[in-house]
Amino acid sequence: MPSGPGRKGRRSSRRETRPALRSAALAIALGIPAAGAAWPGALNAQEGPGLGVELTPEQIAAWDINIAPDGSGLPPGSGDAREGAEVFAVQCIACHTTDGSEGLNDRLVGGHGTLASAAPVRTVGSFWPYATTIFDYIRRAMPYALPQSLSDDETYALTAYLLHLNGIIGEDEVMDAESLPLVEMPNRDGFIVVWPPTEER
Numbered sequence: 637m638p639s640g641p642g643r644k645g646r647r648s649s650r651r652e653t654r655p656a657l658r659s660a661a662l663a664i665a666l667g668i669p670a671a672g673a674a675w676p677g678a679l680n681a682q683e684g685p686g687l688g689v690e691l692t693p694e695q696i697a698a699w700d701i702n703i704a705p706d707g708s709g710l711p712p713g714s715g716d717a718r719e720g721a722e723v724f725a726v727q728c729i730a731c732h733t734t735d736g737s738e739g740l741n742d743r744l745v746g747g748h749g750t751l752a753s754a755a756p757v758r759t760v761g762s763f764w765p766y767a768t769t770i771f772d773y774i775r776r777a778m779p780y781a782l783p784q785s786l787s788d789d790e791t792y793a794l795t796a797y798l799l800h801l802n803g804i805i806g807e808d809e810v811m812d813a814e815s816l817p818l819v820e821m822p823n824r825d826g827f828i829v830v831w832p833p834t835e836e837r
């Protein structure tokens with residue numbers, strides 16, 4: 637290890653720092669109030685721990701983007717498969733290939749009729765029970781490196797494109813808050829709801 641004069645100098649000056657000074661610096665760093673002042677984080681049965689800040693309705697709305705299987709929560713906007721193909725070519729093919737049927741990452745197209753076989757191919761088309769979840773997922777999570785950067789129109793169009801590539805809707809069918817929940821996915825009834833339990837289970 638090099639031990640030049642500079643290094644030695646730094647080490648000795650650190651040793652000289654007085655303990656009182658060090659704890660004062662630590663108190664400042666941690667935001668601890670001076671002796672005698674009220675502790676802002678002190679537990680108070682009435683007021684709670686006093687931590688955190690209240691979110692504005694706008695901040696909550698930005699996180700509150702869940703879309704239920706029945707489509708509740710879907711925003712205004714629309715798109716069809718042709719428009720979706722254009723967005724897909726720019727934003728998605730690097731990882732999912734042109735038609736989504738292979739690629740570096742999850743396969744998005746095909747696999748129909750394979751779920752009960754020894755080699756099931758689970759894609760959004762063969763496996764996912766609700767078309768509305770495709771919209772929710774793309775809007776929330778894709779493109780992988782830049783999630784939540786797509787407009788709602790682009791997301792509807794991409795959803796339509798994936799549904800069309802999977803042979804579920806026609807190329808000209810417009811997807812919006814009305815039509816998307818009506819799309820019946822091939823594996824719609826392939827899931828068993830285990831909660832809440834019923835008498836049969």
Ligand code: HEC
Binds near residue numbers: 724781794
């Ligand atoms: C940089 C690579 C990358 C890009 C670009 C990308 N994706 Fe993905 N995608 C992924 C990865 C990785 C996953 C799997 C993520 C996981 O399982 O957590 C995935 C998963 C998905 C899934 C879910 C598949 C499943 O069966 O679970 C969908 C749908 C999807 N992507 C759509 C898109 C769309 C639409 C675009 C373009 C807007 C896009 N992706 C762009 C990497 C990418």
